[in-house]
Amino acid sequence: MSLQEILDHRRAIRHYDPEKPLDPERVKECIRMATLAPTSSNMQLWEAYHVTDKAVLEKLAHACLDQLSARSAQEMVVFVTRQDLYKQHAEAARKFEEGNQRRHAPKEKQEKRIKKWDTYYGKVMPFLYSRGFGLWGLLRKLLAQLIGLSRPIVRQVSEGDIRVVVHKSCALAAQTFMLAMSEAGYDTCPLEGFDSLLVKKALGLPRKVEINMVITCGIRQPDGVWGDRYRQPFSETYHRV
Ligand SMILES: Cc1cc2nc3c(=O)[nH]c(=O)nc-3n(C[C@H](O)[C@H](O)[C@H](O)COP(=O)(O)O)c2cc1C
Numbered sequence: 001m002s003l004q005e006i007l008d009h010r011r012a013i014r015h016y017d018p019e020k021p022l023d024p025e026r027v028k029e030c031i032r033m034a035t036l037a038p039t040s041s042n043m044q045l046w047e048a049y050h051v052t053d054k055a056v057l058e059k060l061a062h063a064c065l066d067q068l069s070a071r072s073a074q075e076m077v078v079f080v081t082r083q084d085l086y087k088q089h090a091e092a093a094r095k096f097e098e099g100n101q102r103r104h105a106p107k108e109k110q111e112k113r114i115k116k117w118d119t120y121y122g123k124v125m126p127f128l129y130s131r132g133f134g135l136w137g138l139l140r141k142l143l144a145q146l147i148g149l150s151r152p153i154v155r156q157v158s159e160g161d162i163r164v165v166v167h168k169s170c171a172l173a174a175q176t177f178m179l180a181m182s183e184a185g186y187d188t189c190p191l192e193g194f195d196s197l198l199v200k201k202a203l204g205l206p207r208k209v210e211i212n213m214v215i216t217c218g219i220r221q222p223d224g225v226w227g228d229r230y231r232q233p234f235s236e237t238y239h240r241v
C-alpha cells in the first residue's frame with residue numbers, strides 16, 4: 001500500500017467482525033514499528049499493553065464505557081505514559097549517546113560531545129521531568145521567564161506542560177501503530193472515552209502510569225465505519241507563511 005492508501009484505509013472503526021480474529025504476532029510487529037516513532041528528547045516515556053486475553057478484554061470493554069468498538073474488538077492495545085521512569089530512561093539514553101559518540105564522532109571531539117550529553121541527560125532532563133506538587137514546574141517557569149529576557153528559551157516547562165510533552169510523544173507512537181495496522185489490512189479505533197481508573201485496574205497498572213489512548217483492533221464490519229469522513233476545509237487548516 002502507498003502512504004495515501006494506508007491513510008485512506010485507516011478509519012475509526014466502531015464495529016468489528018466477530019468471525020475475523022487477528023494474528024497477535026502481526027499486531028505485536030505493528031507495536032514494534034511504533035517504537036520507531038519520534039519522542040521528545042528520545043525519552044521514550046511510553047509503553048504499550050497488548051491485550052488478547054478474553055477476560056481482560058471484557059473488563060477493558062466495560063472500562064471503555066461499553067462502546068461497541070471496544071465490545072466487539074478482537075484485541076486492544078493500551079498506550080500509557082511512564083513519566084515516572086524519567087530517571088532510568090535518561091540514564092539509558094546518556095549511556096547510549098556515550099557509546100554513539102565513541103563509535104561515530106571524530107576522536108578529538110568525543111570527550112566534549114560526551115560531556116554535552118552527560119549534562120543533557122544527567123542534569124537537564126531530570127530537572128525538566130521531575131514533579132513535586134507543581135513547585136518544580138513553578139521554579140522552572142520562573143527560570144525560563146528570567147532567561148527568556150535575554151535569549152530564546154523553551155517556556156512550556158510547568159509540570160502540566162511536561163505532561164503534555166510526554167502524552168504528545170506517546171500519541172505519535174499510537175498513530176504510528178494505527179498506520180502499521182492499516183498497512184497490515186487490520187482496523188483500529190483510538191479511544192479516550194474510558195474510565196482511566198478501571199483501565200488501570202484491568203491491566204494491573206501502578207498509580208503513576210497515565211492512560212494515553214486505548215486502541216481497539218479487529219476487522220471492520222460493513223457498519224463499522226460511520227459514513228463519510230469529515231474534515232475541516234483544508235484552506236482553514238493550511239497556512240503558508
Ligand atoms: C485521541 C482520540 C480519542 C478518540 N476517542 C474516541 C472514542 O472514545 N470513541 C469513539 O468512538 N471514537 C473516538 N475517536 C475517534 C474519532 O472520533 C475519529 O478519529 C474522528 O471522528 C475521525 O474519523 P476517522 O478516524 O475515521 O478519520 C478518538 C480519536 C482520537 C484521536
